[in-house]
Amino acid sequence: MGFTPMYAEINHQHKAKKKTKDVDPAASLSVNPDRVQHFSSLSVSLSCEGNSTEWKVKRFTDTGLSDSSMWGTQTGSSCTIKPYWSGSGVFWCESGSGEFSNAVNITVHGGIILESPVHPVTEGDPVTLSCRLREQELLSDVFFYHNNKLLLNDGRGELKMSAVSKSDEGFYRCEHSGKKSPQSWMSVKGEEG
Numbered sequence: 001m002g003f004t005p006m007y008a009e010i011n012h013q014h015k016a017k018k019k020t021k022d023v024d025p026a027a028s029l030s031v032n033p034d035r036v037q038h039f040s041s042l043s044v045s046l047s048c049e050g051n052s053t054e055w056k057v058k059r060f061t062d063t064g065l066s067d068s069s070m071w072g073t074q075t076g077s078s079c080t081i082k083p084y085w086s087g088s089g090v091f092w093c094e095s096g097s098g099e100f101s102n103a104v105n106i107t108v109h110g111g112i113i114l115e116s117p118v119h120p121v122t123e124g125d126p127v128t129l130s131c132r133l134r135e136q137e138l139l140s141d142v143f144f145y146h147n148n149k150l151l152l153n154d155g156r157g158e159l160k161m162s163a164v165s166k167s168d169e170g171f172y173r174c175e176h177s178g179k180k181s182p183q184s185w186m187s188v189k190g191e192e193g
Helices: 004-021
Strands: 027-032 037-039 044-050 056-061 064-067 072-075 078-081 087-094 104-109 112-115 127-133 143-146 158-161 170-176 184-186
Touching: 027 087, 027 104, 037 112, 044 087, 056 072, 104 112, 104 184, 112 170, 127 170
Parallel strands: 037 104
Antiparallel strands: 027 044, 044 078, 056 064, 056 087, 072 078, 087 104, 112 127, 127 158, 143 170, 170 184
């Protein structure tokens, strides 16, 4: 599960475009709530911030490429994913002149979710993962998995990493009372110098 290959392909295409300009993406895509996984009964907002006023939010899933008119409501440079859409995809902003933002993975699910960072985290930074069932409070007695391997669990509802390293990169999921979240990819980037 997960969209690492698609994310990597989209990033590769964007980097190929950037080589001629050698600049950062022209926009930044932010997600609210700021996490990878979301409940299908609640709205998810995506906002494009950058030099253009003509941003459109795009999505790539296993069924192909589409813009927000198919699965959301776009107002200006912001878009809301329609409630009760369910699935996973890679989302990004694109302008009429071909400029683009960073790409993010988003999963919308009806059951238990893993709360994990939507953007890459920097080596050395602290990260906390948690598990939530619908809109309820955070769950306790949760099992966390990294690349399908059970991590040590002390019975709390959070997995705290005081300083992430490249070895922490990978797929994460949580499990509570037999209910499993989807997997999410956590990307770790090198320290900015």
